[in-house]
Amino acid sequence: MTNNVKHFLNLSDIKPEELRGILKNAHALKKLKYNPPQIFQGLSLAMMFDKRSTRTRMSFEVAMKQNGGHTIVMNMGEMQIGGSESIESTANVLSRYVDAIMIRISDHETLIELSKHTQIPVINGMTDKSHPCQIMADIMTIEEKLGSIEGKKIAWFGDSNNVSNTFIEAAPLFEFELILALPEDLHDQVPAGANVTADIKKAAKNADALVTDTWISMGQEDDKKGNDDIKKFQPYQINSELMGMAKDSAIFMHCLPIHEWEEVSENVAKSPVSVIYDEAENRLHAQKAILAWCLENSGVSIQERFAF
Numbered sequence: 001m002t003n004n005v006k007h008f009l010n011l012s013d014i015k016p017e018e019l020r021g022i023l024k025n026a027h028a029l030k031k032l033k034y035n036p037p038q039i040f041q042g043l044s045l046a047m048m049f050d051k052r053s054t055r056t057r058m059s060f061e062v063a064m065k066q067n068g069g070h071t072i073v074m075n076m077g078e079m080q081i082g083g084s085e086s087i088e089s090t091a092n093v094l095s096r097y098v099d100a101i102m103i104r105i106s107d108h109e110t111l112i113e114l115s116k117h118t119q120i121p122v123i124n125g126m127t128d129k130s131h132p133c134q135i136m137a138d139i140m141t142i143e144e145k146l147g148s149i150e151g152k153k154i155a156w157f158g159d160s161n162n163v164s165n166t167f168i169e170a171a172p173l174f175e176f177e178l179i180l181a182l183p184e185d186l187h188d189q190v191p192a193g194a195n196v197t198a199d200i201k202k203a204a205k206n207a208d209a210l211v212t213d214t215w216i217s218m219g220q221e222d223d224k225k226g227n228d229d230i231k232k233f234q235p236y237q238i239n240s241e242l243m244g245m246a247k248d249s250a251i252f253m254h255c256l257p258i259h260e261w262e263e264v265s266e267n268v269a270k271s272p273v274s275v276i277y278d279e280a281e282n283r284l285h286a287q288k289a290i291l292a293w294c295l296e297n298s299g300v301s302i303q304e305r306f307a308f
Contacts, residue, residue, distance in 0.1 A: 006294050007115045008123045011132050011166060016173045018293070019136075026140050026289035029067075030282070039292060039303045040069030044098040047125075050076040050105045055256060056125045056133070059283040060102050060291075067288060068303070072098065076105075091117035100294055121294035123287075128162055133290060134255050135166045137282040138211070139174060141275055144282075145251050146208055149176045155207035155246070156180045157200065157236045158263055159229075160189045163213050163255055168194045179203045183232050200236060204245035210238050211253040212263045230262060239265040243273060251275045 011019065029036070045064045047057065061071045081090040087110065094101055095118050103111055104125035115122040124132055142149050153176070156164050160182055168191050171178040180196045181203035190196045197203055204210060215233040238252060252274045254264060261269070268274060 005119060005121055006296070007121055008132065008290050008294055009111060009115055010124070010130060011135065011169045011173055019173060022136065022289045022293050023140055023143070023286070025292060026136070026282070026286045027143075029288045029292075030285040033285070036066040036068075036288075037304050038068030040064055040067045040295070041303055043069040043100070043295065045069060045071045045291070046094055046098040046101045047071050047073045048076070048079070048081075048101065048103040048105065049073070049125075053104055053125075055280055055283050056102075056104050059287055060125065063284055063288045063291060067291075069099075087113045088117040090114070092119075095119040100291065123290060123294060126162065130166045130169070131162045131255070132166055132169075133283065133287055134163055135170050136290065137279060137286040138167075138253060138255070139170065140282045140286050141253065141279045142209055142251070144278065145275055146249065149174050151176065152208040153177045153179070153206060154209050154211060155203040156182075157203065157210065157212045157238055157242070158182070158233050159213065159215050160186045161213055165191060167211070179207075181236055183236070185232075200242060201245055204242050207246040207250055209251050209253055210243060210246055212236075212238050213255055214257070214259050215263055216259065233263070237263060237265060238268055240267055243268055253279055256280055 045060065047060055049057065057073065061073070064071050079090065081087060091114050098120065100121045100123065101114070101118065102123040102125045103114060105111055106128045108127040108129035111122070111124055111127055124130060139149050142152065146152060154167065156167060156178065164180060167178055178195060180190060180194060181200045182190070182196055182198065184198045187196050215230055243250060243252065250273065252264065252268050254276050256276060258264060258269060260266065269276065
């Protein structure tokens with residue numbers, strides 16, 4: 001085991017050329033979808049969850065298994081972490097059992113603390129602060145549909161959350177324009193330096209991609225405040241009128257699941273401009289490349305080397 005552990009925690013931790021290398025390999029691995037190289041043969045990924053998951057669990061599990069590895073899935077209620085065992089102790093034990101960890105957990109600081117004590121790569125499957133795997137899949141999708149993301153205008157509508165935070169982080173790294181259309185009372189929650197407006201027309205005008213997410217976070221569906229927020233966000237719904245202000249070639253994106261039909265109208269979500277299922281599939285291929293990048297110089301044997 002070497003000490004050169006490469007975690008995938010925040011996009012800003014990684015050099016832009018390395019991020020572009022990951023995407024290049026993601027495109028290559030997608031082309032090998034039906035003949036996947038067994039690059040993870042003999043390797044194990046621990047997958048840790050503190051909330052329910054569809055895309056994150058399925059995409060990481062299939063990514064490892066298609067390429068020769070295997071996974072161990074545990075939720076926090078099945079583990080000692082946070083109970084009778086410290087994060088440090090759990091990190092040290094897992095470092096002796098598996099080759100990498102993917103953790104999807106609400107508390108971003110727990111993710112960071114875990115990574116400080118492991119001798120193996122830790123991948124951020126999602127926290128309340130950021131969602132880097134999703135943004136890598138989103139950028140991959142944009143490039144498939146529209147070409148290089150450099151110079152493209154990406155317009156975000158609705159709430160400020162972990163996905164929008166990571167888009168903000170990605171914009172200077174991949175050199176695209178990002179504008180966020182949010183209710184004014186949320187503008188002070190947006191990370192410094194972001195281009196934010198309450199004007200939906202300004203955001204949509206000549207955009208290459210219109211992007212949104214749910215207005216109510218997981219677990220808050222029955223919360224009164226969450227239901228009151230729906231009224232505040234209604235003017236930010238992506239619908240045909242808003243799509244009509246974007247470029248003719250513009251696409252609609254959503255990381256899923258959709259709250260039907262709140263943040264997007266049905267006629268947009270089910271139209272040819274919607275790439276939501278391409279986006280979902282690309283989680284699989286982007287994460288294959290992320291796993292390969294993390295494991296490449298982390299003391300294990302990757303069966304086929306990539307051009308990182």
